[in-house]
Each structure stands twice: as structure tokens, then as C-alpha cells.
Amino acid sequence: MPPQLSILIVGAGLSGLAAAIQCALSGHSVTVLEAARELAEIGAGLQLTPNATRLLQSWAVYPLIHAPCEPATCTVQDYRGAVLAHEDGFAENCRRKYGAPFADCHRVDLQQALVKRARELGVQVVLGARVCGLDFDLALEDREVGEDDGRTQVQVKVDDGRIWEVDLVVAADGLWSACRSVLLGRRDAPLPTGDLAYRIVLREEQIAELDPRLRDMVGTPGVRFWIGPDAHVVAYSMRGGSMYNVVLLVPDDLEEGVAKVEGSTAEMRALFEGWDPMCVAYLLPLPIHYSTFANGADARLTQLLSRVDKVDKWKLMHREELPSWVNAQSNLVLIGDACHPMLPYLAQGANSSIEDGAVLGLLLSPSHNPKFTSASQLSATLQLFQTLRKARGEAIARETFKQRKDFHMPDGKEREERDRVFAGWLGKKEELEKSKVEFPSRWTCPVVQPWLYGYDAVQEVEGAAGR
Numbered sequence: 001m002p003p004q005l006s007i008l009i010v011g012a013g014l015s016g017l018a019a020a021i022q023c024a025l026s027g028h029s030v031t032v033l034e035a036a037r038e039l040a041e042i043g044a045g046l047q048l049t050p051n052a053t054r055l056l057q058s059w060a061v062y063p064l065i066h067a068p069c070e071p072a073t074c075t076v077q078d079y080r081g082a083v084l085a086h087e088d089g090f091a092e093n094c095r096r097k098y099g100a101p102f103a104d105c106h107r108v109d110l111q112q113a114l115v116k117r118a119r120e121l122g123v124q125v126v127l128g129a130r131v132c133g134l135d136f137d138l139a140l141e142d143r144e145v146g147e148d149d150g151r152t153q154v155q156v157k158v159d160d161g162r163i164w165e166v167d168l169v170v171a172a173d174g175l176w177s178a179c180r181s182v183l184l185g186r187r188d189a190p191l192p193t194g195d196l197a198y199r200i201v202l203r204e205e206q207i208a209e210l211d212p213r214l215r216d217m218v219g220t221p222g223v224r225f226w227i228g229p230d231a232h233v234v235a236y237s238m239r240g241g242s243m244y245n246v247v248l249l250v251p252d253d254l255e256e257g258v259a260k261v262e263g264s265t266a267e268m269r270a271l272f273e274g275w276d277p278m279c280v281a282y283l284l285p286l287p288i289h290y291s292t293f294a295n296g297a298d299a300r301l302t303q304l305l306s307r308v309d310k311v312d313k314w315k316l317m318h319r320e321e322l323p324s325w326v327n328a329q330s331n332l333v334l335i336g337d338a339c340h341p342m343l344p345y346l347a348q349g350a351n352s353s354i355e356d357g358a359v360l361g362l363l364l365s366p367s368h369n370p371k372f373t374s375a376s377q378l379s380a381t382l383q384l385f386q387t388l389r390k391a392r393g394e395a396i397a398r399e400t401f402k403q404r405k406d407f408h409m410p411d412g413k414e415r416e417e418r419d420r421v422f423a424g425w426l427g428k429k430e431e432l433e434k435s436k437v438e439f440p441s442r443w444t445c446p447v448v449q450p451w452l453y454g455y456d457a458v459q460e461v462e463g464a465a466g467r
Helices: 013-023 052-058 090-098 108-122 179-182 211-221 263-273 298-306 349-363 375-407 413-425 429-434 446-453 457-464
Strands: 006-010 029-034 047-049 073-078 081-086 102-107 126-129 132-136 155-157 163-166 168-171 191-202 224-230 231-238 243-250 260-263 311-318 331-332
Touching: 006 013, 006 155, 006 163, 013 029, 013 108, 013 168, 013 349, 029 163, 029 429, 047 052, 047 108, 047 231, 047 243, 047 349, 052 090, 052 349, 052 446, 052 457, 090 446, 102 231, 102 243, 108 126, 132 179, 155 168, 168 179, 179 331, 211 298, 231 260, 243 263, 243 298, 243 375, 260 263, 263 298, 331 375, 349 375, 349 457, 375 457
Parallel strands: 006 029, 006 168, 029 126, 073 224, 168 331
Antiparallel strands: 047 102, 073 081, 132 155, 155 163, 191 243, 191 311, 224 231, 231 243, 260 311
């Protein structure tokens, strides 16, 4: 019989729920502890890329997501109105190249779909359970006489006095991970990146107030970027076009130690005054197409922001790379934002976290990893997990900073050279796809996009396990 572990996952975010589903499918007893008392509708939109959606499909989760939008187009636009890059049939192209969809959805819709599937598989999801104590050296009482494989269990305490004793703790407690500090033996706070985000969700009644052409844009799903000096904007439809997600990325002006505050809509609009103008009164020596509204209509970005009645400012944080994601006793492993948080500039925070959960659960399945035939092999299996995931997760995190550089260039020679690269490939999707050039937008880069979207967790595990 394959070994059955008792696994406790700290955190019911995307990485924790992904790990719960795959570990349950691998035959283990899984409990998820979540500090929040309810999985409320918080957060905003997120973009699901094929490296994650192929997993969601295999778990029968993707059909449970409420009205995901597969974008028909992907457009990068200069803050002064120039279309720098554009791809029609974007979602269709993703399915063709990677065999899985690219989709935009509300974060809570994905979380609820994951929770539903996890519970169907027998996972216990316990809300209102904040972990306050971890003891990694609990002796195994059911060990047979004379057997000593060096393993210990973990005792997990929550703040209301409940206790669990398990074989493995999976720390999926996010950016502000307490388990990370336990692993390091010291308090370890996130570090500021120098950027902050205004996160906006336009509701159906706000969309109804838009110019008819803007309503059509929202109702026809597409991913749109505006890029400019020290800032950029990303916007896309979700829930079948009934909501529009807008994220504004700008320099951080929050005080040290402040992670989130209510923002000023007037201040927000002032930061983007003059972006995406109605008309362009100058020419650049480049074959760049300018996209404008006629008949005196407001510029798209200006009009979108005019409908915002409330906004929060979120400081964007990151973490230094850890020497190890696994503790000395090999009964604690970190996944997701607890070990490799990343800027949102490639939409890979959620997607790489889902990858983490899948790879961990697959490695704990003898049918995918023939080397895992006994609980005594847990230590070696966690080391293999770290080998497979650490380099990729940290490399993606570094790549997000490179995307920030290319999207936030100030006016000058470097930006002009970037725009020449954009202009040279505008309207040449097939040629770009076949090339090996480093493209300024990694969303359609022929080098970076296949590396991100083409990742297959099952193939990764089975290849490493020698299947």
C-alpha cells in the first residue's frame, strides 16, 4: 500500500488549496487551517495562465470558476496613445501553443472553486484557526518496535487551544508568513519594492456609465496595458464582462511599515493626467499606430478612472531568497508567497503558487513519483521538491523586476530604443513567434512566454522521478 501522510496546510490561499487538492488526490489525509473566519469577497482580479489552468482543468476546478474571461486581444499602449504591441486571438493562440486557456477571473471566484473541489476530495478546511505554535520534534508514537527512520511529527497549536499532530506542515501563509519566521528562527518582515498598486474593480453599474465604445471594450474581453515613466496600468474584464479590473502601478509614497491605506481618487487621477490622450499633436519617427477616440470622447484611461469612487493603495513587497524552503527535520516546507513572492508584473504570483502545490502533491504520489514508496522517504522527496521549484520560483520573481524596468522607462534614448523594438515587430505576430528575440513585453515574448506558460508540472515531476 502507498504511504498515507497526515498533512496540515497553513493558509487557504491559492497555493495552500492547490497543495490540498493534489495531496488529497495522491491519497493523503489533508487539513487546511485558515485564520480568517470566512472566505469573503476580498481582493480583485487575477490572470490565470496556461501553466496553471492545465492543472485546474486536470483537477476539475476550471469549470467551477464563475464566468472566466478568455481575452481575445493583448495590447500594450504607450501612455501618449501609441499602440506598441497588439495580438488578436490571444486566448486562442495560448490554447494552440500550450494546450490550456489564458483566463481572467476574480480571485475569490478561483478561491471558492478550489475550496469546493478540495472539500469534495475530503479535505478538511478549518476557518478561524490562527496557528500560534509549532513543535517540530514530536516523537512518533506509532513507530514499530526497533524501527527508527529519524522522522518526527509536528504538533500544531491554534489560538483557541486546538491541537493537531501531523507528519508534514505545508506553510502556505503568504507574504507575511509566520511559518517563514519560525523556519529562520527570527522575525522576517517583507521588504518594500519601491512600488505600490491602486487596485480597482469597476462594477456593472459603473461600467454602464461609460462611453458606448468603452462598454464594448469591457464586454469584449482583452488584456490592455498602458506603460509610461515610472508607472503602468493593466486592465481586463472578468465575470463575463460584468466587471472590469484595473491595476495602477506607481512609485511607493507610503510611510515605512504601512502596507495598505485608503487612497485619494483625486491623487490617483492626477498621477495619470494626460495619459492616453484623445488626439496626438506630434509625430515620432517610428511606424507606431495611434489609437484615439473621435467626436470628443474622453480618453479611455481617463474615463475609466473618472468612474472610480473609492480606492486603496497597496505597498508592493518582496522577499530575499531563502537558503532552504525545508526545515532541518524535513516536516515543514514553504510554498507560494511564503518563499517566493513576486511583483504582479507578469501575473505569476498566483500561477507559480498553484504550480508549487501541484508539484508537491505529485511528488508525494507513487503513481507519479515511483521513488516515494515509504514515509521514510519524505525528507528526500521534499529536497527534490525544493530542487524542482526553488530555482524556477526565484527566477520568475527576478523576471518581474525586469518587466518593471521595460514598462517603466522614462522618456529618453533607452525608451526610444525600446519603442523601436516594439515598432519593428508590430503586426508581425507569426514572425515574432518564430524568432528568439528578447521582446520588451514578456506577455508575448517568444523567449519568456513559452518558459512561463509552457511549464507542465506533471511532466516536470515524472521526468525528475525517472518515469
